[in-house]
Amino acid sequence: MKNQSSWSSYVNPLVSSMPSSGIRKFFDLVSGTKGVISLGVGEPDFITPWHIREACIYSLEKGYTMYTSNQGLFELRQAIAGDLEAAYGVAYDPGKEILVTVGVSEGLDLAVRALVCPGDEVLIPEPSYVSYAPCVSLAGGKAVTIPTVMEEGFRITAEKIEAAITPRTKILLMCYPNNPTGAVMDRRSLLEIAEVVKAHDLLVISDEIYSRLTYVGEHTCLASLPGLRERTVLLNGFSKAYAMTGWRIGYAAGNPDFIAAMTKIHQYTMLCAPITAQMAALEALKNGRLAMTQMVQQYNRRRLLVIHAFREMGLPCFEPGGAFYAFPEITRTGLSSEEFAEQFLKEEKVAVVPGNAFGPSGEGFVRCSYAASVEDLSEAFRRMASFCRARGVRPKTILGPRSFAGEKKPAAGQATG
């Protein structure tokens, strides 16, 4: 009889060779520690606004428990089209150009599987969200990461993209505002990138799940740039803007051929997104603007607190312009990303995510989510300051799109009010 461990040889080598997420390992460590303040959470600390939950409950009461069409409720697709046009000036036909997906995660998988042929190369700016490269590998493609650096605000440039292009390059996979860095792209850089994309006949998959969480400047939707709409699969959803992560509801928008191809996979693997989540998403688009604006305002206030805190404690940190993450460099502590995260957790009971979980170029950084209460943030940064001070870090600088006039002295004590 076989012993259990030998079954692993039956697993598809493509899967067994895939490294498991670096976050997973750290999660186990955090879960084993009590009384932790977590800045490691990649989702809003708000609960879905009540009116959205209530609309969903009502839909259940009315008996909306059946399948929808593969592409999703037409009314929802119409609302999505309306929202995209109003927000970013890009028009989609709800009949043929929008597909409702089980979160952006499914949309990403569908887009990659529909477009990537074995051996195709997909360019991914790094540090990057953890699932991009594995999805590309599963589809038989090759993920080609392009490191971005703090000094350039973790932005990707047309030159860097051009330098990475080979005859096998097919897709550029973008995510701005970025998880984990909080970086945002300005319109001019995107226009330059659009030229490179067109010149080399590339496609774009653009994960814009954090688009509403843009605090510096305005978000530019990649599909809204001249000549890019047809080449782009736009992915977005409700998780971050409306605090709806657990609902698993998102959408893809693109040209009818791409959406039809993605719908084909979707209909055989997922059939349709859950109708309850679709009903809730519809309510979010109809009446969710006020609650969303209020949440974004809260994030922005916390963002400013966080930037200030890093400046005071002397950890170099690029000023994040979007999402709800800060990505400070921790090399001054003399620790690696993982050492920092582990020791900080053990000594101060605060969880942050080691930057190398987002690719090798994230080494030397940690990701701090500010989707946490002001109270927790203040306490967490107080502890981080003492943790860093004990390792010889002294206040210096912060890098960012805005220049800060004059260095401030380190805080003498905690402000009380």
Next chain:
Amino acid sequence: MKEILEILESDARLGAEDIAIMLGMDKEEVRRVIKELEDNKIILKYITLVNWEKAGNEKVMAMIEVRVAPQRDVGYDAVAERICRFPEVRSVRLVSGAYDLAVFIEGKNMREISNFVATKLATIEGVLSTATHFILKTYKQDGVMFEDGEKDRRLAVSP
């Protein structure tokens, strides 16, 4: 100014320094605005919302519907202001509908409250009638749910 008020209304313990950072304002400017809001009685007081029941402190609250005969020139104001002066009275509001003033009273026990209504409140000139409703349980006050089941249930770490 509106933003400062909103922040303080949600958490009165935040200091001018934190508020200044959160709003991208100058610290001294925030201090000045808050001082002005206090001087102009736009900010009246910083208080703490307490769940006294949980603290094991037995208090009795009642809401009294008061019908009042309005007076020439001052309407309901004179009677309302008289009612306000009693320290037992926690809040007084003029309302539309079947009665005129909604008065919230706090006391050690039911007898104390009924005593107050009978001897102090109902006897005020201009008060036509009272109807006393004892508060049995508070579910939500000032936007805060007392028994909130909506705790942070997120995973401690997620991508």
